[in-house]
Amino acid sequence: MKILSTYQTRDLDEYTIKNEPIPSIDLMERAAQAFVNSFVLKYDNTFKTVIFCGIGNNGGDGLAVARKLHQLGYDVQTYVLGNSTNGSIDFLENLKRLQNQSEVIKLSENDEFHLPKKEKSVIIDAIFGSGLNRPIDGFLAIVILKINQTGLPIVSIDIASGLFSDTHSPQSAVIQPTYTITFQYPKLAFFQPENEKSVGSWEAVDIGLSQDSIREAKTKYYYTSSAEIRPLARSSFSHKGTFGHAFLVAGSYGMMGAAVLATKACLRSGVGKITTHVPKKCVDILQISVPEVIVDISHNDYHFDGIWNFTKYDAVAMGPGIGLENIDKFEEFLKKTPNKKLIIDADGITFLGQRPELLKLLPKNTILTPHPKEFKSLIGRGWENDFEKLEILSEFAVSKKIIICLKGKNTAVALPNGEIHFNSTGNSGMATAGSGDVLTGIILSFLAQGYPPEQAAIQGVYEHGLAGDQAAKNRSERSMIASDIIENLR
Ligand SMILES: NC(=O)C1=CN([C@@H]2O[C@H](COP(=O)(O)OP(=O)(O)OC[C@H]3O[C@@H](n4cnc5c(N)ncnc54)[C@H](OP(=O)(O)O)[C@@H]3O)[C@@H](O)[C@H]2O)[C@@H](O)CC1
Ligand SMILES: [K+]
Numbered sequence: 001m002k003i004l005s006t007y008q009t010r011d012l013d014e015y016t017i018k019n020e021p022i023p024s025i026d027l028m029e030r031a032a033q034a035f036v037n038s039f040v041l042k043y044d045n046t047f048k049t050v051i052f053c054g055i056g057n058n059g060g061d062g063l064a065v066a067r068k069l070h071q072l073g074y075d076v077q078t079y080v081l082g083n084s085t086n087g088s089i090d091f092l093e094n095l096k097r098l099q100n101q102s103e104v105i106k107l108s109e110n111d112e113f114h115l116p117k118k119e120k121s122v123i124i125d126a127i128f129g130s131g132l133n134r135p136i137d138g139f140l141a142i143v144i145l146k147i148n149q150t151g152l153p154i155v156s157i158d159i160a161s162g163l164f165s166d167t168h169s170p171q172s173a174v175i176q177p178t179y180t181i182t183f184q185y186p187k188l189a190f191f192q193p194e195n196e197k198s199v200g201s202w203e204a205v206d207i208g209l210s211q212d213s214i215r216e217a218k219t220k221y222y223y224t225s226s227a228e229i230r231p232l233a234r235s236s237f238s239h240k241g242t243f244g245h246a247f248l249v250a251g252s253y254g255m256m257g258a259a260v261l262a263t264k265a266c267l268r269s270g271v272g273k274i275t276t277h278v279p280k281k282c283v284d285i286l287q288i289s290v291p292e293v294i295v296d297i298s299h300n301d302y303h304f305d306g307i308w309n310f311t312k313y314d315a316v317a318m319g320p321g322i323g324l325e326n327i328d329k330f331e332e333f334l335k336k337t338p339n340k341k342l343i344i345d346a347d348g349i350t351f352l353g354q355r356p357e358l359l360k361l362l363p364k365n366t367i368l369t370p371h372p373k374e375f376k377s378l379i380g381r382g383w384e385n386d387f388e389k390l391e392i393l394s395e396f397a398v399s400k401k402i403i404i405c406l407k408g409k410n411t412a413v414a415l416p417n418g419e420i421h422f423n424s425t426g427n428s429g430m431a432t433a434g435s436g437d438v439l440t441g442i443i444l445s446f447l448a449q450g451y452p453p454e455q456a457a458i459q460g461v462y463e464h465g466l467a468g469d470q471a472a473k474n475r476s477e478r479s480m481i482a483s484d485i486i487e488n489l490r
Contacts (some may be wrong), residue, residue, distance in 0.1 A: 001222035001228070002214065003188050003422070006130045006165045007324045011051065012184075015213040028057065028090050031183050032064035032204040035157055038181050039065070043122045043153070045074045050116050052147065054127040054161070055087035061157050062126025063094035063104075070102045078104045079113065081127060081140060110138040115150050123147055123154045125175045127161035130187075136162045141173035146390035153178040156200075157255070163198045165189050168385040174198045174453040183207045188221055191410045192386035220394065222421045224413075224462050231240050231459075232449060234270070235393075240377045243272035244448030247313035249333070250320040250437070251278045253302040258346070258437045260289040261482050265441030266317075267292055269463070271448050279303055289343025306332055315341040319348025320437040327351050331362040343367040345440040346374075347456045353377035359400055365416065365453040367443055369405045369436065394418050403457045405443075405453070407436065411461045421458050423466025429472045434482030442489070463489065 004012070017024050043049070051066045053059035059080065066078040082084075084095060084106055098104055107113050116123075125147070127140065136144060144162060146152065152176040161408070162174030165187040180190070180202040190199050222228075235242065246266050251259025263276045263286065277296040278286050287295055300307050304322040306329035306385055316337060318330075328350045342363055345351065349370050352358055370377070372389075376382055379396060384387040392414065397404050397414035403415045411423040443460035447453060464485065471484035 001148050001218060001223045002185060002219050003223055003224050004214075004217055004219055005184055005188070008217050008219070009130060009184070009209075012209045012213050012217065015479070016208070016210040018339060019210060019213075020208075021168040023150065025090050025093050028060055028094070029064055030208045032061050032068060034183070035061065035065055035181050036068045037067075038203060038205050039124075039155060040072065042155070042179065045069075045072055046117055046120060048075045048077070048121040049124060050121060051075045051079065051124040052079065052127050052440050053057065053091075054144065055080065055084055055091055056128065057088050057130045058092055058126050058129030058131065058161075059157060060088060060091035060094045061129070062124060063091065063098045065124060065126065065157065066104075067094070067098045067101060076102060077116075078102065079208055080104055080106045081143060082108065093152050101132065101247075104315075105331045107143075113143075114317050115146055115270075117151065125154055125156040125161050125177060127175070129158040129161075130165050132159075132162065132164060135170050135172035136174075137172065137250070137298075144175055145436070146172040148176045148386065153199075156180045157181050159187055159189070159199045160200075163195060165190055168387045168469060169198065176200070179203070180206055182317075186223055188387075191223075191412070192390075193408065194386045196409075205213060218434075219417045222419060224421050224423050224458055225341075229457075229459055232451060240272035242443075243270055244314040244450060245312065246271045246274040246315045246444045246448035247296075247310050248274060248276045248277060248320075248441070248444060249307060249316070249318040249322060250440075251282055251303060252321055252323040252325075253279060253281055253322035256282050256285040256322065257434055259286055261486065262317065262320050262438040262441035262444070263290045263293050263436045264483075265361055265438040265486050265489065266440075266448075268486050269442045269445035271445040273424045274445075277307055304488070305329055307336070310340075313340075313448070314450070315343070315444055316442050317343040317444035318422070327355060327478040330354070331358055334358055338363055341365070342411065343369065343440060343443050343451060345369045345445065349374045349378060359402075362370055362400065362402055364401045365403060367403045367447075367453060367457050369407060369439060370444070371407045372434070375404070375406055390420060405439070405454055405461055407459055412467070413457050413461055415454050415457075423461045425462055425463055426468050427465075427472050427477050429475075429477030429480040430465070430468040430485065432481055435464075435468070435485060438482050438485045442487075466490075 066085040159465035177200040275294040338454040446456035467488040470488040
């Protein structure tokens with residue numbers, strides 16, 4: 001699914017109005033109805049509903065929502081903030097329609113207002129939407145602060161008031177919603193950790209913007225939904241050779257869990273065979289834990305000490321739990337991989353951070369799976385905010401011609417063509433030891449089976465999160481562990 005900018009959404013809006021064709025007031029009606037359809041599933045009409053509206057089209061949406069909820073028997077209290085005579089055309093029309101049915105309270109500077117105290121109340125935020133063009137200050141900032149302090153659930157229409165859709169939001173007044181119901185597509189702001197409190201949970205509702213126009217819109221940002229996930233077909237005439245032979249370098253004395261988890265995850269994701277390279281004293285642990293594995297035994301008793309021949313494998317993963325003892329052997333390893341499908345994780349990434357000149361040895365489309373701290377060490381610098389981080393991430397993937405899965409909530413997969421794909425699955429229970437090793441195993445499996453590297457990365461991240469979500473359902477986010485993710489791979 002594409003993530004489009006405010007300007008692009010405005011164009012889509014205009015295109016839809018002109019070509020469907022549909023009058024803009026009716027498009028607003030459709031948007032308000034889509035919002036209401038979702039809202040009523042969360043808060044029924046036993047909730048007192050207080051709606052704060054600005055005087056632009058986001059406020060217009062709020063007024064239309066107020067009318068619709070009133071008609072559904074909700075106890076609705078509507079505030080309009082600012083001088084309503086300066087409102088947008090569709091705002092004014094919806095003001096008229098609402099005033100025929102229900103009271104509207106106009107608030108301007110220095111007016112007293114009382115926020116609901118009733119426990120069973122919900123606030124709807126329709127002060128600003130995508131038209132925000134500067135930080136909010138003065139009277140409106142005070143209102144926002146007071147709304148946030150009520151402790152009541154808040155549902156934002158389209159986007160939290162005060163939050164910029166496509167750029168970093170400075171520290172100023174921003175609504176902190178429980179839930180955002182956004183129109184058509186998520187905004188780029190929703191995927192930035194710095195905005196966690198200004199987004200809450202979110203959902204995108206279809207308001208029927210032109211599909212032709214959406215197809216043509218160019219963007220580098222995408223959101224991976226189930227519709228984009230297409231597993232390779234498995235022929236009934238297949239044998240284990242059909243699904244590739246993966247090679248994994250993982251584990252060291254005391255860190256064998258990483259090798260076990262990545263190996264198991266690789267097998268559970270459909271690979272034909274896997275050979276895992278481990279130090280001599282670690283063989284029993286691996287072979288007892290995963291009888292299906294073929295073991296390639298290192299000369300060294302305890303840690304990674306170089307690999308001699310891996311030409312026959314379809315894809316190679318390197319790094320989980322290998323330790324940081326032997327960077328020269330890591331360099332030697334990279335020199336032997338010019339045409340390999342390769343994924344590098346964990347200690348392998350730390351090596352690359354220590355010796356950035358080794359990055360040029362990576363084959364095109366190599367997949368790296370850093371978490372933010374590892375990514376910082378890889379690029380040798382930090383960032384001011386999450387939007388800058390995204391720019392750096394995209395530029396790095398383009399300049400090095402590699403794929404980077406920057407792990408976190410909505411893991412961002414950056415491709416060599418500059419695109420960034422945000423993941424839609426996963427939960428906080430996956431922030432647990434070994435979870436990254438499982439991801440490496442899954443992506444390795446997909447690479448060995450012949451998925452193109454971009455798809456292996458995007459789909460690997462997606463399936464990892466999906467299995468994590470199932471694990472959280474079966475247990476809980478708190479108690480799930482990395483092995484549970486593997487058990488829920490399907
Ligand atoms: N696109 C679509 O497909 C559809 C969109 N729809 C809805 O329209 C919403 C966008 O509406 P919108 O463009 O009227 O902007 P909105 O956010 O209401 O702001 C209004 C005005 O406020 C001003 N202003 C800005 N910042 C300010 C500040 N800090 N402090 C004070 N004032 C400030 C600024 O005017 P200015 O002061 O610059 O003249 C701005 O123009 C969108 O989020 C969605 O809900 C749906 O109805 C249908 C389909
Ligand atoms: K809003």
